[in-house]
Amino acid sequence: MTDPHGPRPPIRVLLADDEAMIRAGVGAILAADPGIDVVAEAADGREAVDLTLRHRPDVAVLDIRMPRLDGLRAAEELRRAAPETALVMLTTFSEDAYITRALGSGVSGFLLKSGDPRELIAGIQAVADGAAFLSPVVARRVIAQLGAGRLSRAAEARATLEPLTAREREVVALVGSGLSNGEIAQRLYVVEGTVKAHVSAVLGRLGLRNRVQLAILAYEAGLVDDARAADAG
Structure with a gap:
């Protein structure tokens, strides 16, 4: 939605992943969008929680598998300590158990690292606007689960x-x-x-x-x- 009072400020994003190459790649994708500003990067879940509380980003993008504190546990902490920050899971895994736990942790978005970079941008924009966003692969899994019963x-x-x-x-x-x-x-x-x-x-x-x-x-x-x-x- 266009802000009638002027241009919207960039979406402030924290990026957390224990793999430096992934952080660099995802960070480059986000940096290419003028509407997104990566304000902090973290190499593990505990650092992600600490930096989120320090910088108060609009969106925190969390890898699921990280040392010290995994993304799901980090999401649970952030949901309590920083409810104003929207949470997005970014992972190579699409197993149902991860999806179920992530949704139960208060996550608003779930994206696969193997997805289209445009999905990453769209997902961050959606959750920053208060909506939910699931990658098409994850959405199909959720709908299949719902349809079964x-x-x-x-x-x-x-x-x-x-x-x-x-x-x-x-x-x-x-x-x-x-x-x-x-x-x-x-x-x-x-x-x-x-x-x-x-x-x-x-x-x-x-x-x-x-x-x-x-x-x-x-x-x-x-x-x-x-x-x-x-x-x-």
Whole structure:
């Protein structure tokens, strides 16, 4: 979403990976985008936590397998200590166990090192805007997991969302569709602060940790399909 008050400042990013070559490569990709500023680099998870608390970046990009403190444990610490920093996992591994743990740790993005560099930029921009982002490979795995038992979970998901107001359900459906707060505000003709308030209220009421969990719930309840059908109609 374009800021009506002027150019958006660069997204401040911390990059953590124990392999110097990977840090150099990913750092070069990020440095080539004028909208991103890498403010710190870390070689292990403990350093990533310390530097995040020092620099307070908008986004922390964490490798999963790092010494001293792995990326998942670092994410759990940062979710508590620096909730304003969005978390992205960058890894060569796409096993379901890693995905499940990452999503449970409050991670907003999950990207593969073997992916297109454009995915890296898009993912960082998305989570900085308050949305969630999964690489296509990871998204297919998550959808497959959901689809395997979707009918048995759909009723439970709908019951969970039942107490929400009609407007809150609209917001949840759009979160599930991958829209940022700014994009949702434009769609619903409200200010972005109103959307943030709705999302925070829903997360608190439903006991969810982040937008990814909310998006999955929206998918299971069929709200995403309903929203797409309304757009098509």
